[in-house]
Amino acid sequence: MNDNSSLIPMRGPGPMGPPPGEQAARGAALGMRPLVIECLHILRRRKWIILVVIAGALLAALVVTLLSRPVYTATTQVQVSRDENNVTNVQGVESENAGRDLEFYQTQYALLEARSLAERVARGLRLGENEDFWNAHGLDPETIDAAAVRTGQAADPRAAGDVRENAAVEMLLENIAIDPIRGSALVDVSYSSFDPELSAQIANAWVNEFIAQSIARKFDSTAEARSFLEQRLEELRGRVEDSERALVDFATARGIVTLASNTGGEGSAQFRERTLAAENLEGLNEQLIAATAARIEAEAIASGTGAAQTTPTLASLREQRALAASEIAQLSVQFEPGYPRLAALREQVATLDAAIAEEQSRIGGEAREALQSARLREAELRARVNGLSGEVLSQRRDAIQYNIYQREADTNRQLYDSLLQRYKEIGVAGVSASNIAVIDPAQPPQRPSSPNLILNLLLAAIAGSIGALGLVFVLEQSAEGVTDPSKVQELLGVPLLGSVPLVPEGDNPGELVADPKSEIAEAYFAIRSSLAFTTPQGVPRSFMLVSSQPAEGKSLSAMALALAMGRTGKSVLLIDADLRNPSAHSYLGTHRQFGLSNYLAGQDAVAELIQPVRENVDLLASGPSVPSAAELFSSERLRALVLRMAEQYDHVIVDSAPVMGLADAPLVSQAVEAVVFVAEAGRVSARGLNSALERMVAAGVPVVGAILTKLDQRSSHYGYGYEYSYDYAARSERLPVEA
Structure with a gap:
């Protein structure tokens, strides 16, 4: 038997391999696929579930739409x-x-x-x-x-x-x-x-x-603003009445009679009222000024220096005398003084002089009388002005208090007018459009708005798609078994040697394995090729196939690998060590009348127990049933048998009993160099598979890889692996690998 240290351990520590965790991470990284491809694979694998859910949603939407009462x-x-x-x-x-x-x-x-x-x-x-x-x-x-x-x-x-x-x-x-x-x-x-x-x-x-x-x-x-303004208007109305009443009472008591009002300059806020006394004083003062002017003019006339000494009559008389004097001067040059015309003119001049003197005397008398009258009027007006001046000065002193009453009344009146105006404005402000x-405006609809069949079907399709995706997600998350070959390294910590398609219903798996052109045979040939890279020496000289539970394809895999190696020219001995439920003899069409149980029981003639079944392939069947297989495996006879057969054959393949619930597999593993783990896709949970692997790791024999069996070939989730494996197997047949 070869030294186990020459193998690369894939489970548990070993001298020539990296730690299991590092191997798992490396294998997971190599086995990872793009998320989009992963999702597409899941959708194609679960396509019938998705279609059924969507069809159910569409049917439900159709029924609900047809039964719903139309809404307008x-x-x-x-x-x-x-x-x-x-x-x-x-x-x-x-x-x-x-x-x-x-x-x-x-x-x-x-x-x-x-x-x-x-x-x-x-x-x-x-x-x-x-x-x-x-x-x-x-x-x-x-x-x-x-x-x-x-x-x-x-x-x-x-x-x-x-x-x-x-x-x-x-x-x-x-x-x-x-x-x-x-x-x-x-x-x-x-x-x-x-x-x-x-x-x-x-x-x-x-x-x-x-x-x-x-x-x-x-x-x-x-409403609140109007109520507030009404209260304020009522208060201001009383204040206005009181202030105006006080103003009138004060004016009456002081004899102040106002005649008119005037304001200051443009935009000025000043306001002033004229009293009767001030108005009289102003009028008398104007008359006094006129009387003074008349008296001065009368004085000028009386003194003879005023312009008033000349009257139209006097001027006419003086003009006539000047003409007569001029004519006398002209005639005196030509005629004697006794000239009649000169005498007449001299008489005319004397008459005019008398008339002028009389007119001047009359004007002087009138001027003296006018002067006297002007002086009397001026004195009278001045006396009256002096009297009113005292009265006005007294009223001006009273005007201080009067103005106080006036301003208070004006202020109250302005406030009242402003609030009254605002009150009216608020009353009409709501008239705005x-x-x-x-x-x-709305019209009675001619067609119902719902149910809308097209919209409901579309929403049902969307809801059904979401529900189907949710269901697929739940199924994928709740599925504990290993269904994806790319996840074997991640979930189990051992490399994937290959995947085997599900045998179609009605076909004989033994015949399919024996047919080199079948897909199953090509899959096992690819697995054999993968085994060639598990150790530096190629395919292990002796290895066993084990599964966690019965009927996972372990025995069929052992036979298929033996036949695949035999077709490459290698001599192979297949040992059926599943003494509890043997099946290798039935796959190969032989019997188990004698076999491994006979050898373990003490028969040393091994050659008599081996049956040739195919070219380069021999079988050591399980032999007759025994009451306690674990006791037989506890001896060193199986280990010695494997060592001896490894010298006679190129490879020794051992088909062992399942791991869970039995002690056979860990005992059998002591006789071989390596262990190949077989798991049925989706059958056993990852926890159960890991428990079985942990038992094998505890036995101290390296697990070189895993085979995933019974994969549904119709599922595109595994199509890529199949195509790759089968193409690799075909090339391997053309170029045999020496191991």
């Missing part, structure tokens, strides 16, 4: 503007920019779904008493009343009406839908029921009540 949805489209049309051009209580907040539209949408609005609609349409409303939602109002009576909510008819109204409100809220149109100020208000006419009626009523509620809310928002406008 009516939609009213409204426009909710940020700025409202201000008809009165009067600012209201709320800020003009209040509607520009980012929360404006969200607030409007929430108000459209408010319970208070549903209550207004229910009361306005009297839905609690409307039998058509309940029928349009598939409800019986009597059932609601009975439920209210049972719960004690309706003890009298009025309470029963309230219960119906509350139920109608809940029904409205359940069936109303507010859908804003993105990027616009438009909102679709939709209502759904079994009655198209009722759906349109409620959708329109909902919008109308919303507009009415919005307008009412604006008026209500000014609503910022909500109906664009398209």
Whole structure:
């Protein structure tokens, strides 16, 4: 028997191999496939489950759609503007920019779904008493009343009406839908029921009540302001009356009579009232100034220096005398003094001089009389001005207090007028047009909105797909067996030597293994090739096949490997060490009348116990049944037999009993160089397989690899492995591997 240290241990520590954990990680990394390919493999492997789940979902959707009562949805489209049309051009209580907040539209949408609005609609349409409303939602109002009576909510008819109204409100809220149109100020208000006419009626009523509620809310928002202003106006009215009464009483007591009011410059806030005394003083002062001017003029006339000494008559007389004197001067040059004409002219000049003197005397007398009169008038006016000046000065001293009363009265009056104006403005501010406008009122729909067969089938397909994927995920996660060859290294910690397809039902596995052209034979040939790389010397000289439980394909694998090696020209001895349930003889068409049990019992003629079964392949059958196989394996005879046969044959293959529940396999493993673990795909959980491997590792013999049997060839999950293995096997037949 060869030294076991020459092998590369794949399970447990050994002198020539890396630790098991490192080997597992390395094997897992090599066996990893892209996640997309992994998912595609799972989907193809579980395709019937997925199809059944999706088909069930589609069938359920079809049945539900056909049995569902048609629902009609009516939609009213409204426009909710940020700025409202201000008809009165009067600012209201709320800020003009209040509607520009980012929360404006969200607030409007929430108000459209408010319970208070549903209550207004229910009361306005009297839905609690409307039998058509309940029928349009598939409800019986009597059932609601009975439920209210049972719960004690309706003890009298009025309470029963309230219960119906509350139920109608809940029904409205359940069936109303507010859908804003993105990027616009438009909102679709939709209502759904079994009655198209009722759906349109409620959708329109909902919008109308919303507009009415919005307008009412604006008026209500000014109620508190109007109440406050009314109180303040009442207070200011009393203060205005008191202040004006005090002003009049003071003016009466002090004899202050105001005539008119005047203001300061443009934009000035100053205000002043003129009294009767001041007005009289101003008039007398103007008359005094005029009288003084008249007296000065009269003095000038009286003194003869004034311009008033010359009158039109006097001027005419002086002009006539000047003409007559001029003519006398001319005639005196030509004629004698006694010339008649000169004498006449001299008489005329003397007459004119007398007339001028008389006129001057008359003017002087009148001037003296005017001067006297002007002096008397000036003195009289000055006396009266002096008297009024004292009175005005006294009133000016009283004007300080008078102005105090005046300002208080004016201030109170201004406050009162301002509040009264604001009160009137608030009263008309609500007349502004609503910022909500109906664009398209709801019309009774001609076709039902649901159930929608196409949409329901699409949703069912999506839900079925999600459910199917979830089910596949659960099945994959709950599957404890090893079903993926690429996961053998990761789950078991040993390398995968190869995978064997499931034998089609009705076929003889023994015949398929014996046929070199069959897929199973090619799979085992690929496994034989993988065994050639498990040790530096190639295929182990002696190895055993073991499984965790019976009927996992262990015996068939042992025979198939023996035949595959025999076809390469190697001499192989197959030993059936499964004394409890032998099957190698049946696969090879021989008997077990004698065999291993005879040798272990003491017969030394081994050659008589070996049966030639195929070219280069001999069989040592299990032999007759024995009462205690473990006792026979406890001796050194099996170890000595394997050592002797390894010298006569190129390879010795031992078919052992299952590991779990029996002590045979660990005992048999002491006689061979290596162990090959056989596991049926998906049958035994990974925990069970690891437990069996741990028992074999505890025996101290390296496990060089695992064979995954009975893989469903129809599943694409394993197709890649098959194609690779079979192609490799075909090339191996053309170029035999020496091991």
